[in-house]
Amino acid sequence: MATPLRRSFTTLTVDTTHTASAPRRATTADRIKDFILGEGLRPGDPLPTEAELCGHLGVSRSSVREAIRTLSTLDIVEVRHGHGTFVGDMSLDALVEALVFRGVLSPGDELRALRDVVEVRQALDSAMAARIVASLAGTSNPELHALVDEMVATAAEGRSFPKQDRAFHTALLARLDNSLVGQLVAAFWDVHTAVVPKLGLSVAADLDATARAHGLMLDAAEAGDVEAFQAAVVAHYEPIDRALGVTTA
DSSP: OOOOOOOOOTTOOOOOOOOTTOSOOOOHHHHHHHHHHHTTOOTTOBOOOHHHHHHHHTOOHHHHHHHHHHHHHTTSEEEETTTEEEEOOOOSHHHHHHHHHHHHHOSSOTTHHHHHHHHHHHHHHHHTHHHHHHHHTTOOOHHHHHHHHHHHHHHHTTOOOHHHHHHHHHHHHTTSSOHHHHHHHHHHHHHHHHHHHHTTOOOGGGHHHHHHHHHHHHHHHHHTOHHHHHHHHHHHHHHHHHHTTOOOO
């Protein structure tokens, strides 16, 4: 039986360019990242075997394994036991985990990190307001209105609505030709909702106002009214701002 042809990776070579005057020698992880970029690999594409990486990079197995572990924690590569190593999805999960931990470990002012996260969320929502409105103006979005109705009903029962809230915000950005913004909004939303209970914050009294603010945002976007959308964004964040002691002009 003929042996299947293996892909030839032209960018995987031994590093012989390092000199004593170089400011920093590329780590094995750096070189694997350069290889992924140089070969134009996409999420899900296979990487060379560990033995191939060792031979082509001129490094030990321990160096390759440590590099793969590092890249795996960043979701740059994915190790599938029994199948090999593949290019990862490169999600922002590692960022979320780090920010959640930072949010509950801030010395002195324990709410400072969460204030920072909320401020970034507000900045992203406000910065994308015009594009969100342009993408939804003149359209009908029953699935988004259904999410708003669910939030309002859940708030009336005195319960929070994290699943619907996240779905609403990510859906608002789904039509934009900018996947990174959507990922960032989702990541900071995840940090926000993970940190709030850890710090013992409660905004239960404002659940109804928060839920209805989502409806105002959607109505404004569908009407093509950027100013009304931005006002609704401010109303949406007022409850958490009050809980964090943030004063607005």
